[in-house]
Amino acid sequence: xxxxxxxxxxxxxxxxxxLMEYKVDFLLGAIxxxxxxxxxxxxxxxxxxxxxxxxxYTFSQILFIYGFSLIAKxxxxxxxxxxxxxxxxxxxxxxxxxxxxxxxNTLYHVIAENFCVDAFxxxxxxxxxxxxxxxxxxxxxxxxxxxxxxxxxxxATLIYASLKIxxxxxxxxxxxxxxxxxxxYMANDFAKYPVSIYNKAVQVIITYVIPFAFTAYFPASxxxxxxxPLFCIGGTVVAGTVMFAIALFVWxxxxxxxxxxxx
Amino acid sequence: xxxxxxxxxxxxxxxxxxxxPGLKGSVKALFKPKKEIITAVDDISFTVPKGEILxxxxxxxxxxxxxxxxxxxxxxxxxxxxxINGQIPQKDRKNYVREIGVVFGQxxxxxxxxxxxxxxxxxxxxxxxxxxxxxxxxxxxxxVLELDDFITSPVRTLSLGQRMRADIAASLLHSPxxxxxxxxxxxxxxxVKENIRNAIRKxxxxxxxxxxxxxxxxxxxEFLCERIVMIDKGKKVFDGSLSGLKHNFxxxxxxxxxxxNAPDFKLLDYQRRFRLTEDEISAExxxxxxxxxxxxxxxxxxxxxxxxxxxxHVKDLNIKDVEIEEIIKRLYRREVSL
Amino acid sequence: xxxIKRFFRTYKPFTRAGMxxxxxxxxxxxxxxxxxxxxxxxxxxxxxxxxxxxxxxTFMGFTMEDMVVFLFITxxxxxxxxxxxxxxxxxxxxxxxxxMRMIRPCSFEMSFLxxxxxxxIVSVAMIFVPMVAGVEIYRYAVSxxxxxxxxxxxxxxxxxxxxxxxxxxxxxxxxxxxFFFKNLWGTTLIKExxxxxxxxxxxxxxxxxxxxxxxxxxxxxxSLSYTPVMIYMGMYSTSQILWSFGLQIFWLIVMFGLxxxxxxxxxKHLAIQGG
Numbered sequence: 001x002x003x004x005x006x007x008x009x010x011x012x013x014x015x016x017x018x019l020m021e022y023k024v025d026f027l028l029g030a031i032x033x034x035x036x037x038x039x040x041x042x043x044x045x046x047x048x049x050x051x052x053x054x055x056x057y058t059f060s061q062i063l064f065i066y067g068f069s070l071i072a073k074x075x076x077x078x079x080x081x082x083x084x085x086x087x088x089x090x091x092x093x094x095x096x097x098x099x100x101x102x103x104x105n106t107l108y109h110v111i112a113e114n115f116c117v118d119a120f121x122x123x124x125x126x127x128x129x130x131x132x133x134x135x136x137x138x139x140x141x142x143x144x145x146x147x148x149x150x151x152x153x154x155x156a157t158l159i160y161a162s163l164k165i166x167x168x169x170x171x172x173x174x175x176x177x178x179x180x181x182x183x184x185y186m187a188n189d190f191a192k193y194p195v196s197i198y199n200k201a202v203q204v205i206i207t208y209v210i211p212f213a214f215t216a217y218f219p220a221s222x223x224x225x226x227x228x229p230l231f232c233i234g235g236t237v238v239a240g241t242v243m244f245a246i247a248l249f250v251w252x253x254x255x256x257x258x259x260x261x262x263x
Numbered sequence: 264x265x266x267x268x269x270x271x272x273x274x275x276x277x278x279x280x281x282x283x284p285g286l287k288g289s290v291k292a293l294f295k296p297k298k299e300i301i302t303a304v305d306d307i308s309f310t311v312p313k314g315e316i317l318x319x320x321x322x323x324x325x326x327x328x329x330x331x332x333x334x335x336x337x338x339x340x341x342x343x344x345x346x347i348n349g350q351i352p353q354k355d356r357k358n359y360v361r362e363i364g365v366v367f368g369q370x371x372x373x374x375x376x377x378x379x380x381x382x383x384x385x386x387x388x389x390x391x392x393x394x395x396x397x398x399x400x401x402x403x404x405x406x407v408l409e410l411d412d413f414i415t416s417p418v419r420t421l422s423l424g425q426r427m428r429a430d431i432a433a434s435l436l437h438s439p440x441x442x443x444x445x446x447x448x449x450x451x452x453x454x455v456k457e458n459i460r461n462a463i464r465k466x467x468x469x470x471x472x473x474x475x476x477x478x479x480x481x482x483x484x485e486f487l488c489e490r491i492v493m494i495d496k497g498k499k500v501f502d503g504s505l506s507g508l509k510h511n512f513x514x515x516x517x518x519x520x521x522x523x524n525a526p527d528f529k530l531l532d533y534q535r536r537f538r539l540t541e542d543e544i545s546a547e548x549x550x551x552x553x554x555x556x557x558x559x560x561x562x563x564x565x566x567x568x569x570x571x572x573x574x575x576h577v578k579d580l581n582i583k584d585v586e587i588e589e590i591i592k593r594l595y596r597r598e599v600s601l
Numbered sequence: 602x603x604x605i606k607r608f609f610r611t612y613k614p615f616t617r618a619g620m621x622x623x624x625x626x627x628x629x630x631x632x633x634x635x636x637x638x639x640x641x642x643x644x645x646x647x648x649x650x651x652x653x654x655x656x657x658x659t660f661m662g663f664t665m666e667d668m669v670v671f672l673f674i675t676x677x678x679x680x681x682x683x684x685x686x687x688x689x690x691x692x693x694x695x696x697x698x699x700x701m702r703m704i705r706p707c708s709f710e711m712s713f714l715x716x717x718x719x720x721x722i723v724s725v726a727m728i729f730v731p732m733v734a735g736v737e738i739y740r741y742a743v744s745x746x747x748x749x750x751x752x753x754x755x756x757x758x759x760x761x762x763x764x765x766x767x768x769x770x771x772x773x774x775x776x777x778x779x780f781f782f783k784n785l786w787g788t789t790l791i792k793e794x795x796x797x798x799x800x801x802x803x804x805x806x807x808x809x810x811x812x813x814x815x816x817x818x819x820x821x822x823x824s825l826s827y828t829p830v831m832i833y834m835g836m837y838s839t840s841q842i843l844w845s846f847g848l849q850i851f852w853l854i855v856m857f858g859l860x861x862x863x864x865x866x867x868x869k870h871l872a873i874q875g876g
Contacts, residue, residue: 003391010388018376021417028787036794043804047647050661051654054647098372100337101365102389103357109389118787179632186636189643197650202642256339259277260332 004108011112019117026117033121040192041066041129057194060136061224067129068223069191069216072156074122080161081116087168088178094260107165107251140226148233149223155240156215160188162243163210165251172254184210191216211239267441267473268311268334272343275304275329275497303329305497306343311490316467316474318488318505320481326497327477331445334475335365348440361390364434368446371430373418379429380414383436390437397436404432407462424455431459435466442466444476448483460486514559517583518567523576525551530574537562537570551578612715619719627727634680634728641676645669661808666743667834670736674830675802677732681721681761682768682825687789689713690776710773710860717769753835756842760829763849768825770856777863801827821852 019026044066048059057065090096090110099106167184170177187205191212195203206213214236222232281297304326311317321327332338334345336352336359345352350359366372373382387397405411408428413421421429427447434442444463448456464487466472478484484491484505491508493501501508522528528548533555537544544557544567553575557567564582571577623630648668651660658664663671733754740748775792797803799822806814806827817823828845831837837845 007388010385014374014377014381014385017381018374021376025787028791030787032787032790032794035791039794039798039803046804046808047651051651054654055650056654095370097332097337097365097367097370100356101335101360101363101372103361104389105357176629179629179636183632183636186639189640193643193647193650197646199646202646258338260329260338 004104007104008112012115015115029116029118030121030124033118034124037070037122037125041125055194055196060133062193063129064133064137064224065194065217065220066192067126067133068220069188070122070126070129071153072160072215073188074119074126075153075157076160076164077116077119077122079115079157080111080164081119082110082114083161083164083168084178084181085114086110087171087176087181091171091258092176096258097260100255100258106255107248111161137224139224145223149219152219152233152236155236156219158240158244159211159215159236160185162240162247165247166243169247169251169254172258188212188215193217194221207235211235211243214239265313266310267313267315268309268317268345268347268475270310270330270334270343270345271308273304273307273330273333273340273345274302274342275326275333275338276341277301277303302497304333304340304494307494307497307499308343309492309499309502311473311475313473314467314471315489316463316476316487318484318491319475319477319494320479320484320491321477321494321500325494327494328445329497330494331365331443331475331477335363335443336360361437362440364437364439364442366427366430366434366442366444366447368427368430368444368449371418371426372433373426373429375419376417378415379410379418379421382418382429382433386433386436392437396438400436400438404435407465408432409458424451424458427451427455427459428462431462435472438470439472441473441475444474446477446479448478448480456480456483463487510560515556516559516564518555518557518564518571519581519583520553520555520571520575520577521579521581522551522553523578527575528553531555531571533557533567533570537566612711615712615715616719616722619716619721620723621719623720623723623727631727637680638676641672644672648672661805663805663807666740669739670834671805671830673732673736674833675826677729678761678764678826678829679797679802680728681724682765684717684765684769684772686710686713686717686769686772687776687778687792690773691779710770710864713773714769721765750835753833757829757833760832760846760849763846763853764825764829767821767849767853767856770853770860771821771825773860774856774863777867796822796825799823800825801830819848821856824849824852 041063044059044062047054048062052058054062086096096106099109102109163184164181167177167181170180187210190198190202190206195206195213195217198206203213207218218232219236221227222229277300279299279301281299307326307330309317319327319330329338333340334347334352336356339353347359348362350362352359373379374385383401386392392400405414408431410429410432413425413429418426418429431444431447442463447463448459451459460483463474463476467474467487474487476483476487489504491501491503491505492499493508501511503511525548528546531546531553533539533544533546534541539557539561542558543561544555546553546555548554553571555567555571568580571580645668648660648665652665652668660668737747737749778788799817799820801817801823806817806823809817818827824845828849832842832845
């Protein structure tokens with residue numbers, strides 16, 4: 001563990017050096033993500049200019065849930081972005097061979113090799129939304145609120161990362177799976193709104209199948225109301241753990257099936 | 264001597280989906296994909312003693328890379344087993360790869376956007392090389408592979424030869440006991456090839472590193488390898504010394520003569536002159552060039568040259584080396600069984 | 602006549618290749634499409650909630666039924682008018698192969714255009730028809746009457762085609778940005794977000810303050826999405842339709858001219874700098 005932390009520092013340092021070479025590109029990426037989010041929020045603002053509440057949720061509450069959904073999303077984006085490349089390019093082009101000849105965990109190696117500071121665009125939106133909405137909401141606050149929030153953030157991020165790990169591992173069998181990752185990953189947008197706006201089928205899917213609801217709505221509603229901690233927080237921990245276990249299993253099975261490329 | 268590498272009945276099969284060409288083929292593949300099992304490596308066994316350089320040769324698609332990938336733990340054999348340095352590569356991969364170095368000539372393992380030395384700094388951590396040892400190691404690799412000129416340049420700016428040297432150094436940083444080199448001289452010019460060969464030899468001599476290398480260039484083999492294993496269509500067709508290979512399949516050379524007067528070509532009749540079959544000597548014309556292919560076991564280079572010079576006016580001449588493809592072609596023509 | 606024939610004979614193979622690629626990568630493409638269309642479904646649920654929370658039958662002049670048609674036809678329009686030109690041009694500039702284009706006997710953007718058309722022909726069968734049918738079945742199920750108007754649909758097709766052509770030339774122009782940036786990822790994200798906002802694909806222009814909406818209606822972006830969608834929905838009167846067609850054609854000519862201009866200066870640039 002100590003060794004991996006040390007390695008991570010080295011990888012981050014190397015990444016920052018690379019970043020300096022392409023600063024403009026990264027800055028533009030972050031701005032791009034920021035304005036993507038800004039338009040979505042403008043849209044929510046227009047809706048609320050016409051109606052007082054959205055099925056019982058106030059503007060601030062909606063913004064809080066929205067902002068909360070960006071915590072895990074942006075952290076995952078920052079740390080595990082290289083997983084996309086596994087499904088789109090690394091396996092197909094045989095570049096995965098390199099990782100298999102190194103004496104460290106392949107999954108760790110792939111993830112640690114790259115970071116995506118573009119995610120700061122989403123993080124900034126997230127911070128703005130939370131700091132605007134939290135003072136307007138009369139949220140219960142206890143000594144354990146912050147530690148609990150940290151736990152939620154870790155497991156919620158794990159849900160995102162695990163989904164990417166398992167779908168990118170499909171490439172070990174099929175050579176390319178980036179599109180499968182994309183298809184399922186896009187469902188994360190469902191997490192931005194209260195689940196009660198969706199019909200039953202969608203609710204079941206985003207709670208039990210692709211549990212994105214646990215990355216945002218459920219924990220966020222606990223923090224807003226203090227109700228249902230077992231389901232809202234416990235659910236996030238369980239969902240994160242189960243997803244991660246499945247992801248590791250699929251990844252390890254995939255490694256055995258990996259067929260490299262070329263002759 | 265003890266064996267460093269031990270491979271027994273290695274076999275690797277791949278499933279392949281066959282697609283017929285054209286739009287019709289694509290539509291057909293949509294509904295009824297045709298699958299076929301391809302045996303890339305078919306029951307290959309061999310051993311390599313410690314400290315030996317083994318040349319692994321064969322035509323394109325023969326299965327060389329697949330064997331290397333099984334030996335390095337990248338691929339799982341369909342059946343059979345291999346043991347290197349007392350370990351089974353697929354069993355405890357992380358532990359196993361600490362003791363080996365791998366270079367794929369077609370693909371770099373260096374960090375593209377960073378200065379070369381940064382790659383080494385990361386690899387040092389990955390392989391947990393202690394500081395003191397790292398310093399010594401870099402000094403040694405520097406001496407052998409002359410990295411100093413470009414160690415601060417970003418990898419993307421290196422020439423192919425520099426990149427290959429850098430890649431070999433990267434694979435040696437942790438002082439592996441076995442070094443796998445897949446086409447280490449591919450695409451390089453003669454001088455750079457020479458450098459790389461010297462470096463490989465030096466490392467082998469000074470550290471007793473066992474080396475397996477695949478190559479298309481017979482000069483690599485002649486300079487480096489005591490022993491070669493030749494495979495074709497996934498099967499081992501030869502295992503022994505280079506002179507043994509030449510003895511078995513004939514040492515075929517090609518001489519090229521540039522004729523002053525191209526129609527003179529018809530004056531040359533090598534088969535009749537040396538009383539040999541077409542298999543043993545043959546000539547063909549390509550513009551002003553006369554290309555003569557012959558077996559040095561049957562007729563000497565000297566005799567062929569002097570006969571040619573006596574018969575026609577020659578502007579220039581050029582001796583080509585034995586090509587592995589040529590040996591394999593002969594192997595099939597003669598249907599030699601080994 | 603024979604010139605036109607020769608023209609189509611030259612570029613037919615590109616169209617064929619485009620169709621083949623689309624069929625070959627159909628699984629990837631369908632996964633991608635599902636991922637993209639999810640956002641339209643999310644918006645559908647959001648609007649449902651909005652109408653549930655509102656006392657009025659309409660939201661700024663749109664009924665729920667209008668909103669659904671708007672969402673899915675906007676998605677479809679966005680899909681059909683999407684052009685990869687910027688990516689292709691950018692790639693060629695970065696790899697330096699753009700110089701090769703100058704010695705080929707066929708026009709750069711034409712070969713690309715016909716390639717993309719091949720892709721679109723397959724898309725018509727795979728997406729366009731099913732989606733239009735789905736939208737119309739929804740409208741019928743909700744209202745109990747057939748709302749499909751063949752006239753509007755045909756005018757929509759014309760407007761969609763013009764929108765694609767504008768999008769194509771716009772993206773080719775944009776692709777030349779690769780001369781200035783190494784990596785177009787960030788700028789592409791900014792461009793796509795801005796374009797989809799300005800074209801009324803994120804928020805209907807009618808929801809924006811009227812001054813802003815008027816300006817955006819004239820800019821080329823509305824011609825990419827909002828105009829064809831409004832025509833499909835039957836929201837435009839005959840005079841508005843004629844005016845929009847005029848505007849679309851105007852912007853197409855501008856974009857086409859701009860492409861030629863940039864291409865000419867790029868050729869000059871290449872001739873001097875050498876790739």
